[in-house]
Amino acid sequence: MKLAVVGGGSTYTPELIDGFSRLRDTLPIEELVLVDPAADRLELVGGLARRIFAKQGHPGRITTTSDVDAGVAGADAVLLQLRVGGQAARNQDETWPLECGCVGQETTGAGGLAKALRTVPVVLDIAERVRRANPDAWIIDFTNPVGIVTRALLQAGHKAVGLCNVAIGFQRRFAKLLDVAPSDVYLEHVGLNHLTWERGVRLGGPDGADLLPRLLAEHGDSLAADLRLPRAVLDRLGVVPSYYLRYFYAHDEVVRELRTKPSRAAEVAEMEKQLLEMYGDPTLDEKPELLSKRGGAFYSEAAVDLAASLLRGGGSPVQVVNTYNNGTLPFLADDAVIEVQARVDTSGAAPLPVSELDPLYAGLIANVTAYEDLALEAALHGGRDRVFKALLAHPLIGQYEYAEALTDQLIAHNREHLAWV
Template sequence: MKLAVVGGGSTYTPELIDGIAGRRSTLDVDEIVLIDPDAYRVDTVGAFSRRLLEHAGHPARVHTTADLEEGVDGATAVLIQLRVGGQRTRRSDETFPHVCGCIGQETTGAGGLAKALRTVPVVLDIADRVRRAAGDDTWIVNFTNPVGIVTRALLGEGHRAVGLCNVAIHLQRTFAGLLGAGVDDVRLVHTGLNHLSWERGVLVDGVDRLPELLGRHADAVGDQVGAPVDWMRRMNAVPSYYLKYYYAHDELVAAQRTGRPRADVVSDVEEELLKVYLDPDQVTKPAQLEKRGGAYYSEAAVQLVHALTAGGPGEEHVVNVRNNGTFGFLPDDAVIEVPATVDAGGPTPIAQPPVEQRFAGLIAAATAYEHLALDAALRGGRDRVADALLAHPLVGQYAQADRLADDLVRTNREFLPWARA
């Protein structure tokens, strides 16, 4: 099987390669192509990836290229993991909303909308070219944020796509460790949208162990997700760590204003990692990679690709998939993040217990924002940007939406063709 990675020069990529090396018996990959316009980065990451595979005794060949069509030709699956504008635009996403007292974050709020506007047209162009070069049967696994909006764009254009995030698998691994259970024995009742989700059940051998996690392990869980123990117990749920941007908004804005932007931290980590990757004696995944974020990215990606391509019985994975009636309070074409049965035909959402209003209300509001955000990304226009911001639960005021829309368009003009017309 040939696997292509768009954005293969990312310092994340060795995580994926390490995961492939560890899954030799289940994922039959014999060729990996890393595609990236940055020759220095992709060549550096490619050479290190070859050493990783060789050291692990894995026979897969690694190629690097800047030519998308060459890279995806003959691929069974294509992973997309790109960042339009790099860490420079991420820094802007994390800081420009502060002028209105709003959270600065690259996947939610005004910063998340800026990222969506830059990203959706680029990913759709890539997907169209993948379809022409590799064929209609090629799976696209989207790891590019904001995953929900980007995946909705791909599905809306008829692409064979699945969205993936590492939040669920990270929590699954965390819970397994706390409960002393095997990681594959833990199943989550994961409910919501990408970066807006709750664990409403943690099943081990069919028994819900959530009460135990919220009992004697509550402090450890709270530290992991940044949520108060009493609140989790009252809600009988564990929130994604991204929900702190909603539930502790003002506190986090104050901290952001005095702290160092995450983009600056990541830039330093990336520079350090690239130096490590250049060392010809480095043949294993470096410890510094843990500082880059994206824990268990390789596990999630490799397992999902296996489920989509192996032709075996369905496997359960938490993915971003069309709603199609799963949540009755959302339109069918909304993209939700839930456990699904995944096989060669794609993902099918698993039925969920009724969603409590305290969760459903926020899910519905964020879904409405995502609809408007995608419309703005596809059709452009300053007023569509302002309308999306006004609908976002983290903005929701005329003056803030208008000010943020103007700032967003100004700071991202070079990436928005309609704004330069």
């Protein structure tokens, strides 16, 4: 079995390598190719990856290349974890929207749209190269904004599934609080990528006892603190929202905070410098503790589980993924991409039924899906007017003066990445 990781020079990658090594019985990889245009980073990450495999006794071979075509040739699955423009572009996404009083964030709002415009054309080009190399290969997308990118891939006819680590993070958190195995925790996870709610936490599967009321009663303070929302919000809703919902539920508060501190991109850039120095140490043969602060917790375990199911039918039969709606949420089009529990096997991902949603959640999901429709149109076809309409449709913007100003800012900060400018 051969896997390729495009964006393999990311400082995330040792987390992925550690998972591949530990879970090799679930996903027996014979060859792993790390693909990245940044040759200097790639060499450092590749060296550490080989040492991790060697320490844990993994027999697989790890190679590196800057050539996408060579890297994906013959691959059974390709994982996408790229960041077009790097942390410098992310830093812009997180700062210029604040000038208009709008949240600066890399996956939602104006910054999220900028990332989608930079990313979708690049991902589609890579996907075409994968299809030419092996039309049966699966593409697993971890590249943000996952919902928009996955829809672009599916719409273009690629064998693709989107993946996020939010659900597995909640699963692990709840399992620890309940003192049970993570595999015993079934989440009623529903929404769009980075716009999800946990409506139930059941033991043993979808028909098990719902322990969410108990979790909120006994651990509401700590859960609220993790999400940086008032405990009263969780109690009134009776659900656990993803931490990305804070951008919607406390938008103005978040903007005030972001204006008073360095961007997350600046923090991550500094962390990456330290990580790359560590990766260059020839005695380091495990992922460093600092990596846990970089983000992407449990990403490797989710990726292994998904790849194993798609390639061998050997992973968990039900997983939280991003895939076509296909009637699951009746108020959305079939080709909208949603993030829910799905049955996953070698034929792909099929969403499981979802009980009727409260209008409080359905309305926001519908609104953001409309934005994502317009965002994808802008990413695929370009044009200032398409960018403006997408921004105007976003619930975190929604005013024409802001949309006009943000359109100008987005284009000004992303000219080198937009072929139509």
